[in-house]
Amino acid sequence: MSANTTSFKHVSYLWDEAEAAKLAGDEVALLIYRSNLLGADLRLTNYGGGNTSCKAMAKDPLTGKEVEIMWIKGSGGDIGTLKKSGLAALYVDRLRALRNIYRGIEHEDEMVELFNHCIYDLNSKAPSIDTPLHGFLPFKHIDHLHPDAAIAIAAAKDGEKITQELFGGTIGWVPWQKPGFDLGLQLKECLDKNPGIRGIMLGSHGLFTWGDTAYESYINTLEVIERCADYLEQNYGKKGPVFGGQKVQSLIxxxxxxxxxxxxxxxxxxxxxxxxxxxxxxxxxxxxxxxxxxxxxxxxxxxxxxxxxxxxxxxxxxxxxxxxxxxxxxxxxxxxxxxxxxxxxxxxxxxxxxxxxxxxxxxxxxxxxxxxxxxxxxxxxxxxxxxxxxxxxxxxxxxxxxxxxxxxxxxxxxxxxxxxxxxxxxxxxxxxxxxMPKPKALSGRVALITGSAGGIGKAIARKFVEEGACVILNDMNAERLAEAAEEFKKDFGKDAYATAELDVTNQPQIEVAMKAAALSFGGVDIIVNNAGLSISKSIEDHSQKDWDLLYDVLVKGQFLVTQAATAVMKKQGMGGDIINIVSKNALVSGPNNAGYGSAKAAQLHLSRLNAAELGADGIRVNVVNPDAVISDSNIWAGGWAEGRAKAYGITVDELPAYYAKRTLLNKIILPADIANACFALTGGLLSKSTGNMINVDGGVAMAFAR
The missing domain is CATH 3.40.225 (L-fuculose-1-phosphate Aldolase)
Structure with missing residues (x-):
């Protein structure tokens, strides 16, 4: 089989000669390159599965002599993302010398600690249990993978016979045995009895293949797996319908x-x-x-x-x-x-x-x-x-x-x-x-923060992900949502979040967002009703349209999202947290604020009502009251900043300092401060608290609840 991109139907040939040429002479770099290519094709091995290794000469730091060192994927790594820091490096002669003190299969596990006496690079990863499987084989480059096509043969009742016939004796067979020192000795024995073979099939387990160079090992691996996959494809349907035919027709x-x-x-x-x-x-x-x-x-x-x-x-x-x-x-x-x-x-x-x-x-x-x-x-x-x-x-x-x-x-x-x-x-x-690291405070929990593509909402979402939660990012602005999603993917990876375009006044969109939470993560545990807007006008200038918009987004939106989330939480039967981002304006009277302030008061009391009703289901409802969070906030877009500045007789640029100076602590409030308050309520230390309110406003005496 010639090695080019068109030679393989069932696996991907990804080797780039130009890239490999840059690594010529560095066997460890070529090992990492080969490993990453193999790990990039899930038909070759599953996530975190398999091991790759190379043996190369290096200078012993104690004697100055050239010695043979084996570099192998360390314990718990993934070959698809492997870096040099993820390799274990061992003296080959010391590893093989462990055979002299091996006490038999009943004492397998004690050998793992002895691997530490063979370490060459003291900064390397801990050696895995598969280390001796590579160490006793003489080849410079070895791949041990778990390709579905090979395991299908390895797990077949007639697997050994099929392997013999399919490869004409060029692939050896070792029956199932738990990985360890003894299995390494069995691989060496199989090779000794079958000199010239190009690989070994492990019963019910996987495949070993090798080569004298990184490229030879890579090609050998692809060719063997390709042959297995082609054989399976030729046989599908010969014995009858796959899996005995279909008993159930899928829903659309x-x-x-x-x-x-x-x-x-x-x-x-x-x-x-x-x-x-x-x-x-x-x-x-x-x-x-x-x-x-x-x-x-x-x-x-x-x-x-x-x-x-x-x-x-x-x-x-x-x-x-x-x-x-x-x-x-x-x-x-x-x-x-x-x-x-x-x-x-x-x-x-x-x-x-x-x-x-x-x-x-x-x-x-x-x-x-x-x-x-x-x-x-x-x-x-x-x-x-x-x-x-x-x-x-x-x-x-x-x-x-x-x-x-x-x-x-x-x-x-x-x-x-x-x-x-x-x-x-x-x-x-x-x-x-x-x-493994201990779970974070929000590990295993799923949070939906409305309006989480920017400002306070995004700060809360980031904090929750950093503390272990999965989040459903959402916003009514699709472009803003896409930008937030890209940011979270870069910073946290694809498993940390899902997205949903969401207008909290639109009940069908709310249902779609809850559906996204269920399909992506199984449900939802934490709701933060954060989406909002503000309109600052005198009572003469305040229109009915302004009034309806404020109450639709702030009050009706909070009600609809809470209603939908409560249904999911009750299905789970695991309790839950609802946090409503309200405002100090729910408690403080001020000028040019009739619509916004009264809507915030309604949000606050709705929170109390929900807390009283949902406590029996273990669902806690609490409130965070921010004030003057100007940084990256949609609330300050439009005319709100101008309206508040006008009400206080100052300029817009003077607002942050004005708000800070009127607080008891003389502090500017940031989105992260609100996020920290939300985490305080959900992180476990306040798990018996509901119906409460936390002010995050720097200290506004007029907003004290008592």
Whole structure:
């Protein structure tokens, strides 16, 4: 097979000779380049999956002699985004010398700490459990990937036979075994028994390929995976319809999304029985083909094969026993129907733990499902944050691809439950989990801040994301919203936010925004009614149009958004927070302020009324009263600044200083100050506070509530 961009149908050839030439002579740089190319194609490996390595000569800092060093992706990294700082570097001779003190497979885990005695670069990442799998092979460049096409063969009942026939003996086979030192020795033994092979298939696990240069390894990897994928494609349909044919016809796209948005908050509530989870939804064609099939009931309970898959997705999914056109309007009835299924899943998982646990196993983790399948609609995933939930869905899609391929050429086999448990509750995996940063105060929570494309709203959204929340950015100005979205993508990544064009006086748009929250994150936990405007006119100049606009946006808008959000929160059954950004003008009388001030007073009392009504559902309603937040605020656009300056007999430029001087603290109020107050109310320390008001105005005595 010649190496050019047209040679491959099932994988992407991305090698750029000009770019590679710039790295000539630097094997580590070429390793990183190759790794990033491989990780850029999800058909080659999943997020965070697989390892790549190279062996190169370097000067020993103690002896000054040239020694062989292995550079390998460190523990917990992702080859698609790998940098040199993400590599572990080890002396090859020291790593191989560990064989002399290896006490056998019962003592596998103790070898991991001994890797530290082989470290060459003291600033490198911690070596992963796959380190010996690369170390005992002699090749300069090695790729260990988890391509769906290869795992489909590795997870097939006749996988070893298929591998032998497909590659004519040029790809070796090592049966399933948990990664570790012994598996590294088995790879070396396989190579010794089969000199000249170009790679090794790991049963139910993945693929090892190699080369003497970075480019040779890259091409070898692509060619082997291409051959696997081509073989599967030729066999689809030969044994009959894929997955036994379709049992359920999908709803049309729009109806799928509506149904998913309707049920997502209910599912999220069930999955958050131990801690608040964030959701993800997909109706990818590959997913629909599987979840609508006749074979779903047979294959789904079997679980996945590749360790990377079930570490992210749990041992098996929960399949909902709901018709695709089920009436979900009676939330109580839907919850009563679904509760036994969730109870059964938790019992299944608890029994799996109790049956398979060892004396030193970590405590059982959250027993709720990660993957939930709704035939005819799509697939939901729930986890601690959006990225983890999205990646879990991607991994289960990989598992679907594996099942499809294995069933096409043989029969799909999953790992035995005990083997799966030994991976999931591996003490080394537990240690990795314990090293992860503690959740932030708003981790697992979803916030919708109205008018969050600028000013106070954007400051609140930024603060919430920085503290771990996902946010639904929204604004009635599409251009302003697009700019904010681009800013958040750059600063926080795509999993931190979703967007919705929203005019708070438009009820259909509010429903669309709540739908966006449900589809993107599973629901909503925090509402900040921030959208507003201001009009400063004398009572003679104040028009009825001015009056209606103020009351529509400030009062009616707050009411409509709260009403829609409350319905979602009650579906979840997890409580929630509603914060209304009001104003010191709700309490203070001033000139030229009849419409704005009275609307703010209505907002304040509406907040009290809502707090009194929603407390029984665990929904807290509190108020933040800003004053004179001039920076980047829409309120000060138009004629408001001029109106206030005129009322006080000063110029517009003098307003900030004027407002600061009239406060007890003599401070200018910024959007970040309002954001901090909102975080104070939602961050956990005031979780038993509702119906309260926080003034963020620098101290205006006239605005004191008491």
């Amino acid at each position: 796209k729009a109806d799928r999304l509506s149904k998913a948005a309707e049920i997502a908050p209910i599912l999220r509530g069930f999955c958050s029985s131990e801690r608040s989870m964030v959701g993800h939804f997909t109706d990818d064609d590959r997913v629909l083909e599987f979840i609508n099939s006749n074979d779903l009931d047979r294959l789904a309970p079997m679980g996945t094969s590749c360790p990377d898959h079930f570490l992210r997705t749990k041992i098996s999914p929960l399949v909902l026993d709901l018709a695709k056109d089920e009436d979900l309007s009676d939330v109580k009835a839907v919850k009563e129907k679904l509760a036994p299924a969730f109870d059964a899943y938790r019992k299944m998982y608890t029994d799996y733990y109790n049956t398979c646990k060892h004396d030193n196993s970590p405590a059982i983790r959250d027993a709720n499902p990660v993957i939930i399948i709704y035939p005819g609609v799509g697939m939901f995933s729930f986890s601690k944050d959006k990225q983890t939930a999205r990646v879990a869905a991607e991994f289960y899609t990989n598992a679907i691809n594996v099942m499809k391929g294995a069933e096409a050429v043989s029969e799909y086999t999953s790992l035995p439950r005990q083997e799966a448990f030994n991976i999931e509750y591996w003490l080394l995996e537990e240690a990795k989990l314990q090293r």
